Amino acid sequence: MTPIRAADGCPPGRSITWSPSITLVPTRFCFNACGYCSFRRPPDPAGPFADPLSDAAAQALLEARPEAAEVLLLSGEVAPQSPQRRAWFQRLLALCRLAWAQGRLPHTNAGPLSLAEMAALGRLNASMGLMLEGLGPAYDTLHRHAPSKRLAVRLGQLEQAGRLGIPFTTGLLLGVGESHADRRAALELLAELQRRWGHLQEVILQPFRPDGAAAVLLTGAEQADLLVTIAQARAILPPEVHLQLPPNLWPLQALPDALAAGIDDLGGIDSSDVINRAYPQPTPACLTATLERAGFSLVPRLCVHPAWLPWLPAALQRQAHCAEARLLASRSSGSRSPWP
Numbered sequence: 192m193t194p195i196r197a198a199d200g201c202p203p204g205r206s207i208t209w210s211p212s213i214t215l216v217p218t219r220f221c222f223n224a225c226g227y228c229s230f231r232r233p234p235d236p237a238g239p240f241a242d243p244l245s246d247a248a249a250q251a252l253l254e255a256r257p258e259a260a261e262v263l264l265l266s267g268e269v270a271p272q273s274p275q276r277r278a279w280f281q282r283l284l285a286l287c288r289l290a291w292a293q294g295r296l297p298h299t300n301a302g303p304l305s306l307a308e309m310a311a312l313g314r315l316n317a318s319m320g321l322m323l324e325g326l327g328p329a330y331d332t333l334h335r336h337a338p339s340k341r342l343a344v345r346l347g348q349l350e351q352a353g354r355l356g357i358p359f360t361t362g363l364l365l366g367v368g369e370s371h372a373d374r375r376a377a378l379e380l381l382a383e384l385q386r387r388w389g390h391l392q393e394v395i396l397q398p399f400r401p402d403g404a405a406a407v408l409l410t411g412a413e414q415a416d417l418l419v420t421i422a423q424a425r426a427i428l429p430p431e432v433h434l435q436l437p438p439n440l441w442p443l444q445a446l447p448d449a450l451a452a453g454i455d456d457l458g459g460i461d462s463s464d465v466i467n468r469a470y471p472q473p474t475p476a477c478l479t480a481t482l483e484r485a486g487f488s489l490v491p492r493l494c495v496h497p498a499w500l501p502w503l504p505a506a507l508q509r510q511a512h513c514a515e516a517r518l519l520a521s522r523s524s525g526s527r528s529p530w531p
C-alpha cells in the first residue's frame with residue numbers, strides 16, 4: 192500500500208481528546224514474563240482459555256457500557272509456534288466480531304502478529320497497538336524472559352503495520368532506568384517510521400508505576416523529568432502524531448503541565464479499569480473541570496483519529512460511522528454519558 196500522509200496535522204492545542212472505551216481480556220496467560228508485569232498468568236497446560244471470557248460474558252460486559260465506542264482487546268500472548276496459537280487467534284477474531292455486532296470499533300493490542308494475522312485483524316480493527324516500550328540496557332534486563340519484546344521484533348511489527356496501512360498506536364514505557372539518550376533514540380526511531388509510513392496516529396508516553404495494593408504517585412522530580420521528555424517527543428515526532436498520556440498515571444492537578452508540554456490526548460479510558468486497579472481513572476467530569484480551569488477542553492473521539500479514517504476499508508468506515516452515532520447517542524441521552 193502506498194503510504195498516505197495524515198491530512199490534518201495536530202500540534203498541541205486547546206482541545207484534548209479521549210476515547211470512551213471498554214477493555215476485554217481474552218486471556219491473561221502469556222508466554223512472555225516481563226519483569227514488571229502483574230497482569231500475566233503463566234501458560235496453562237489446558238490452553239490459553241482454561242478460564243475463558245465467553246461470548247455471553249463479553250456480551251454482558253459490552254451491554255453494561257453502552258457509551259464505549261471503542262472495544263480494547265488486551266491479551267496475554269501465545270507463542271507463535273504453539274499449537275494453541277490458532278485457537279487464541281480465532282478467539283480474538285470472534286471478540287472483534289462481537290464488538291462489530293454491537294456497532295463498536297475494536298482496537299486490538301495482543302503482541303506481535305504474523306503478516307496474515309495482522310492483515311485479518313486489520314480488516315476488523317479501526318486501529319491497533321503495540322508499545323515499542325524503549326531501547327537500551329534497562330529494557331533488555333526487564334525483557335530477558337520476554338522473546339516478543341525484543342527490539343527487532345517490535346520494530347518489525349511497526350514496519351509491518353505501516354506496510355498494511357493500519358492506523359497504529361505505539362509508545363514508550365518511561366522511568367525503568369533508561370537514560371535520556373535511550374529515550375531520544377527511541378523517539379527518533381518512531382519519527383523515522385512515521386516519515387516512512389505515516390501510520391502512527393498516537394504515541395503513548397507512559398510513566399512506569401509499580402503495581403500493588405496502593406498507588407505510588409509520581410514525585411515532583413519525576414514529573415519534571417518526564418515533562419522534559421514530553422517536550423522532546425513533541426519536537427522530534429512529526430506534528431500529526433498525537434502524544435498520549437494515561438491520566439490515571441499522572442497527578443490530576445498537575446495534568447495541565449503535561450498538556451502544556453505537548454500532550455494532546457488521554458487515550459482510551461475505561462471507567463472500570465481491569466488492568467491497574469491501584470490507579471483508577473479520573474472521571475470525565477473530573478478531567479473536564481481540571482482541564483477547563485487551565486484553558487483546555489476535553490473532546491471525545493473514536494479509537495481511530497479523524498485524519499486516519501480515510502485509510503480504513505469501506506466496511507470499517509461504515510462501522511466507524513455507527514460507532515460515532517453511539518457516541519452522539521450517549522451524549523444526548525445523558526445516561527452513563529462519557530461527556531461531562
Ligand code: SF4
Binds near residue numbers: 224229266
Ligand atoms: S507481554 Fe504483556 S502480558 Fe505478557 S508478560 Fe509482558 S507485559 Fe505481561
